[in-house]
């Protein structure tokens with residue numbers, strides 16, 4: 001895991017910083033929610049002393065009403081603080097989430113290859129929420145709690161300096177003791193959580209493999225394993241629970257002892273005449289008030305560790321940099337017409353010290369020419385396609401499109417003029433229109449209908465009750481392919497990379513797909529990663545890839561006619577007419 005510098009931590013927390021006005025409002029609300037509860041015991045003291053001194057009912061009722069007003073206002077201030085703090089956290093969370101999502105989407109394919117979507121969702125959602133929740137709790141419990149404790153000590157010091165000093169000492173001892181106890185409880189609670197996670201993991205795995213387990217008669221063993229995991233969790237949880245109860249008991253006794261000490265001292269001062277009954281009640285109330293902020297503070301001490309870990313993980317993701325640098329002087333691709341393609345001595349490996357996946361790949365396509373890439377699975381065809389789309393930069397050699405080194409090409413222009421149709425078409429739970437335009441306002445409805453007609457989805461669209469507005473439901477693999485072609489037609493690219501779907505389609509859909517491929521490649525430069533040799537009849541050139549090298553390259557017709565060519569033999573083996 002990345003170690004987090006203060007700068008990294010700042011770069012995460014800076015996004016949670018509120019505006020000046022919200023910060024002022026929040027500070028005022030925190031101050032009010034601290035000061036108002038402090039005032040309540042003063043009113044009790046006045047009430048008791050006045051009652052003992054024989055004050056009239058009118059005065060006592062007034063004090064009681066004052067007490068009520070302070071209590072209501074105090075609760076109101078606390079609610080306002082909670083509301084302001086959570087609004088602040090939501091604003092900050094949304095900013096942070098937005099920035100993280102944008103950052104993650106902009107990172108290289110190499111990063112996405114190393115990290116699962118689940119992991120990224122956990123960063124962008126789980127960790128961000130944990131950090132934001134901690135910020136709210138920090139403001140509500142830590143800042144407000146410390147202020148309240150300080151306020152109580154200061155007020156008691158002014159009422160009776162000796163009692164104030166005792167209360168201060170008592171707070172310090174309790175604080176230290178609770179922090180120590182917390183340190184004991186945290187590992188034990190963590191062990192219990194880990195045991196629970198292990199049990200769930202065990203269960204998940206066994207359920208996922210239920211068919212194999214049953215078929216092989218391993219049920220008894222699986223149940224035994226589950227029993228052991230459950231029992232480990234029970235013991236860990238029992239120990240954690242016992243420790244928790246002991247700590248709670250200890251804390252309660254400590255607080256009771258503190259209250260007793262303060263009461264005894266107050267009684268003694270009362271007897272020596274230095275304290276009124278009202279002041280003794282006031283001290284008693286303040287002593288009781290100490291407990292809640294302490295408990296909340298200690299809780300936050302535990303959350304602090306988790307939040308810090310969240311900040312570290314978010315910081316680690318933010319520290320990831322793109323390895324595909326934006327060009328210093330971006331140049332646009334030719335705006336219209338097919339684009340020539342040239343790979344010169346391209347070498348590549350996915351990891352810095354990893355195995356070479358491509359070596360010395362050299363290919364040249366004139367504008368409008370098409371190339372079929374063939375080769376065994378894992379030979380490097382898809383990787384070549386990725387080079388052409390600049391999803392990765394080559395480790396050696398250059399890739400040129402439209403005469404320009406791809407590293408110098410303006411990325412926006414590359415996205416406009418080049419397009420990819422991949423094997424796994426990503427469809428969204430959205431309208432047909434949004435699925436075609438990918439949520440961009442790039443074409444009117446008439447054009448969308450025309451394009452769907454072109455790829456042979458006209459009838460399919462006509463059968464949808466809501467037309468282009470229909471939510472995309474279950475579509476077949478063939479329809480998904482055709483929708484992907486329609487997307488490609490919409491942008492009218494000059495270079496198309498087509499990673500042919502290997503899934504089997506019914507003959508009618510297959511013909512529709514093939515017709516669309518022909519139309520898509522007509523008048524465009526194309527690279528076809530072919531999984532079916534029959535698809536190659538439409539391409540001009542063939543490159544046979546083996547272990548990352550081009551082992552045969554030339555015009556398709558020449559290679560097909562050559563009795564000794566690898567391509568020719570592949571066709572023979574597959575039973576495809578040369």
Ligand SMILES: Nc1ncnc2c1ncn2[C@@H]1O[C@H](COP(=O)(O)OP(=O)(O)OP(=O)(O)O)[C@@H](O)[C@H]1O
Pocket residue numbers: 113350351357375376377378379380381382383384
């Ligand atoms: N994202 C990745 N990270 C690391 N290695 C990868 C990655 N993608 C592919 N490889 C490796 O690179 C090599 C070439 O893979 P590639 O996908 O280019 O082959 P392919 O010819 O397209 O295979 P297929 O026909 O199965 O799609 C393989 O050894 C593969 O394991």
